[in-house]
Each structure stands twice: as structure tokens, then as C-alpha cells.
Amino acid sequence: MKKRNLKNSILVLVIFSLLFLAAAGTTAASDLEEITIGYFPNITHAPAIVGVSENIFVEQLNGIKIKTKIFPNGSLFMDALATNQIDLGYVGPGPAINRYLQGADVKALASASTGGTVLVTRKDFEYNSVEDLKNKIIATPALGCTHDLLFRQLIKDNNLNTNRRGGSIDHRAQKPATMVGLFATKQLDAAVVSEPWAARMEADLDSKVVVDWNQMPWNGKLPATLVVSTSEFIKNNPELIENFLKAHQKTVEYINNNPVESSNIIQKQIKEITRQKLSLEIIERSMKRTNITSELDSSVVQKLADLSAELGFIKGDSNLDGFIDISYLNKVTK
Structure with missing residues (x-):
């Protein structure tokens, strides 16, 4: 009889403990300040x-x-x-x-x-289609970043590839601030960048946005x-x-x-x-x-x-x- 009472007491204690912890957790969430x-x-x-x-x-x-x-x-x-x-x-x-x-x-x-990501070219780049990127120097902010992946899909959709994967496009990773100088010195032909960098390149360098945000892969x-x-x-x-x-x-x-x-x-x-x-x-x-x-x-x-x-x-x-x-x-x- 004593053993049964002891077991019952332990069970009641465990239940109350669990209820207390549950209540404490609920209070912590609802009382978030x-x-x-x-x-x-x-x-x-x-x-x-x-x-x-x-x-x-x-x-x-x-x-x-x-x-x-x-x-x-x-x-x-x-x-x-x-x-x-x-x-x-x-x-x-x-x-x-x-x-x-x-x-x-x-x-x-x-x-x-x-959206917010576009393909921008140097002002004297004669661009008509993505195929014009062949044998050109193109930059993205970093390898594997969102802008870089959009660029890779863009050229993939047009049966092109980078020199890193046996293709004809000279692909480089450059910070957007560095791209500005490379455009100015004609060491870069085009870049895939996010705003406001494209707008700044247009304003400061007369660069051209040739593939707008909603023309990029997956329709923006x-x-x-x-x-x-x-x-x-x-x-x-x-x-x-x-x-x-x-x-x-x-x-x-x-x-x-x-x-x-x-x-x-x-x-x-x-x-x-x-x-x-x-x-x-x-x-x-x-x-x-x-x-x-x-x-x-x-x-x-x-x-x-x-x-x-x-x-x-x-x-x-x-x-x-x-x-x-x-x-x-x-x-x-x-």
C-alpha cells in the first residue's frame, strides 16, 4: 500500500512539474517584451x-x-x-x-x-544580345553569390559558358566599387550587379543597362x-x-x-x-x-x-x- 502511495505521489509530482514547465514556456513566449x-x-x-x-x-x-x-x-x-x-x-x-x-x-x-539585379555594360560596348558576351570580360561581385548565379543561368540559357568551365567568357569576381574603376579604364566589358550600383554606373560612367531586372533569369x-x-x-x-x-x-x-x-x-x-x-x-x-x-x-x-x-x-x-x-x-x- 505504501509503495502504491509512493508511486502515486511521484506520478503527481512529475505531472505538476511538466505542467509548470509548459506554463513557464508559454508565459515566456507570450510575455516577450x-x-x-x-x-x-x-x-x-x-x-x-x-x-x-x-x-x-x-x-x-x-x-x-x-x-x-x-x-x-x-x-x-x-x-x-x-x-x-x-x-x-x-x-x-x-x-x-x-x-x-x-x-x-x-x-x-x-x-x-x-529583381534589383541587372546586366550593365561599358558605354562603348556594342551589345545586341547575350551572345555578344563571347570573348568579353564580365564581372560578378563574388563566385557563387546570388548575382553570380543569375549571370550563370543567363549565359546557360544562351548556350554560353565561362572560361572557368571551358567557355569563351572571361569571368572575374570583383567588388562593385572596383568594377567602376575597371569600366573607366576599359579593363571590364560588362558586369552583373545589384542596385544602386547599376544606377551609379549609369550616372557616373554613362554605362548601359542592357538586361533589365525583369529580363534576367526566372523573369525577375x-x-x-x-x-x-x-x-x-x-x-x-x-x-x-x-x-x-x-x-x-x-x-x-x-x-x-x-x-x-x-x-x-x-x-x-x-x-x-x-x-x-x-x-x-x-x-x-x-x-x-x-x-x-x-x-x-x-x-x-x-x-x-x-x-x-x-x-x-x-x-x-x-x-x-x-x-x-x-x-x-x-x-x-x-
């Missing part, structure tokens, strides 16, 4: 820049304090997400895909922008920037995620409905963050080549991953099943 959003001071991150500046996130998140963390590249962003320095934010598809396939906890919830539907978080944070804070995406969608609509005001906000915020001032003309031209949208086409993202694997930048399986979760976005936009 502050979140940290990560993003870059880039044109393609316009929803983050405008949403933070205009307090759209603050108003939608019911009093939760918003902290921000600015990043210079996707690798550092993904490090911060993995170590809980940020809770969610905006990053290019390449870094997010690579970390996911390496086993990291990352989920893509929405797009922030598509490849996300330039994704909204991402971790599955753990999403699971613990579903209401917050939904409200965040409501704010994100409101900001997307605000930018599209107020292009002049948005360009002014972006100009001001980029100057405050980077201490560099872009002219309104550059920003407005860049924004016309950047489609600000929350719509996320998972099939295009998968094609990007498959191409990256084909070219050897991703080792192993490129299957992105489980990477994208647009269920919260669908609730917001239905």
Missing part, C-alpha cells in the same frame, strides 16, 4: 528600412520594443541568427539557403523584394531579399510572427503607394547608417528596378539552389523541403 530585427542598409531591404523608420513594426507589435542590428553581409547575419543575437530579419536567399542545407535552423517566411521573380527567422522562435511566438508579417505587408504597400516619400526615407536612413549619401535620382532609379513584394515563389528559390549545387557551390543535396513556410504570410494576405 523585446525583439531584435536584422537587416542591411540596401535598396532591396527597403521594407526593413522604411518599416523601422516609420514605426510600422512598433505599431503592429502591440508595445513590444524593437531593437535593430545592421549587417554588412549575409554570413554575419546568419551567424547572428544562429546565436540568438537577432530574432528575425532580412537577408539574401544565398546565405539563408546555404545555412539551411548545412543543417541550420532557418525558415523563410516571405519575400521583401525581387527570384527574391533579392527574404524575411527569415528560426523554427524555434516561430513556434514559440506565432502571434508575434503573424503581426510582424502584417507590418511587413503594410510597409510593402506603403512603399509601392508612396514611391517619392519612400525614396526620401531610404536616402535619409542609408546616410544615417553608412554616413554615405546617395542622390535621390540614384535611389529612385534603383527602386524602379526593384520589385518590393512579399510574394515568395518557392519553385524559383529551389531552382537557385539546384543551380548552385550543379556549379559546385553547394555540396550534397539541394532539396529545400522545409525551408519555406508561407502559412503565416497567407493568413496576412488572404
Whole structure:
């Protein structure tokens, strides 16, 4: 009898302990007082820049304090997400895909922008079609980056290849700032770059955009920037995620409905963050080549991953099943 009572007492204690832990976890999620959003001071991150500046996130998140963390590249962003320095934010598809396939906890919830990447040539380059890139010197910002993969698909679609893979195009990796000097000294014929670099090259060098953002592979539907978080944070804070995406969608609509005001906000915020001032003309031209949208086409993202694997930048399986979760976005936009 005593043994049975002891067992019952232990069972009751275990049940109460589990209920206490469950309640504690629920309280921690619902009582969240502050979140940290990560993003870059880039044109393609316009929803983050405008949403933070205009307090759209603050108003939608019911009093939760918003902290921000600015990043210079996707690798550092993904490090911060993995170590809980940020809770969610905006990053290019390449870094997010690579970390996911390496086993990291990352989920893509929405797009922030598509397009924004173009093929630009030196002003005296006689360009009529992609075939004119044969035996020319072409640059991309880095090997395996999103712009580089768009370039590889562009020439693949036209039965061309780079000298790195037995083709006729002299392909080089150069930082956009370096490309400007190479264009000026005629050491570079063309480049695939994102905005605002193309607009700056047009303004400063009379360079020509010969393949616009919506003429690039996949008709410009490849996300330039994704909204991402971790599955753990999403699971613990579903209401917050939904409200965040409501704010994100409101900001997307605000930018599209107020292009002049948005360009002014972006100009001001980029100057405050980077201490560099872009002219309104550059920003407005860049924004016309950047489609600000929350719509996320998972099939295009998968094609990007498959191409990256084909070219050897991703080792192993490129299957992105489980990477994208647009269920919260669908609730917001239905």
C-alpha cells in the first residue's frame, strides 16, 4: 500500500512539474517584451528600412520594443541568427539557403523584394544580345553569390559558358566599387550587379543597362531579399510572427503607394547608417528596378539552389523541403 502511495505521489509530482514547465514556456513566449530585427542598409531591404523608420513594426507589435542590428553581409547575419543575437530579419536567399542545407535552423517566411539585379555594360560596348558576351570580360561581385548565379543561368540559357568551365567568357569576381574603376579604364566589358550600383554606373560612367531586372533569369521573380527567422522562435511566438508579417505587408504597400516619400526615407536612413549619401535620382532609379513584394515563389528559390549545387557551390543535396513556410504570410494576405 505504501509503495502504491509512493508511486502515486511521484506520478503527481512529475505531472505538476511538466505542467509548470509548459506554463513557464508559454508565459515566456507570450510575455516577450523585446525583439531584435536584422537587416542591411540596401535598396532591396527597403521594407526593413522604411518599416523601422516609420514605426510600422512598433505599431503592429502591440508595445513590444524593437531593437535593430545592421549587417554588412549575409554570413554575419546568419551567424547572428544562429546565436540568438537577432530574432528575425532580412537577408539574401544565398546565405539563408546555404545555412539551411548545412543543417541550420532557418525558415523563410516571405519575400521583401525581387529583381534589383541587372546586366550593365561599358558605354562603348556594342551589345545586341547575350551572345555578344563571347570573348568579353564580365564581372560578378563574388563566385557563387546570388548575382553570380543569375549571370550563370543567363549565359546557360544562351548556350554560353565561362572560361572557368571551358567557355569563351572571361569571368572575374570583383567588388562593385572596383568594377567602376575597371569600366573607366576599359579593363571590364560588362558586369552583373545589384542596385544602386547599376544606377551609379549609369550616372557616373554613362554605362548601359542592357538586361533589365525583369529580363534576367526566372523573369525577375527570384527574391533579392527574404524575411527569415528560426523554427524555434516561430513556434514559440506565432502571434508575434503573424503581426510582424502584417507590418511587413503594410510597409510593402506603403512603399509601392508612396514611391517619392519612400525614396526620401531610404536616402535619409542609408546616410544615417553608412554616413554615405546617395542622390535621390540614384535611389529612385534603383527602386524602379526593384520589385518590393512579399510574394515568395518557392519553385524559383529551389531552382537557385539546384543551380548552385550543379556549379559546385553547394555540396550534397539541394532539396529545400522545409525551408519555406508561407502559412503565416497567407493568413496576412488572404
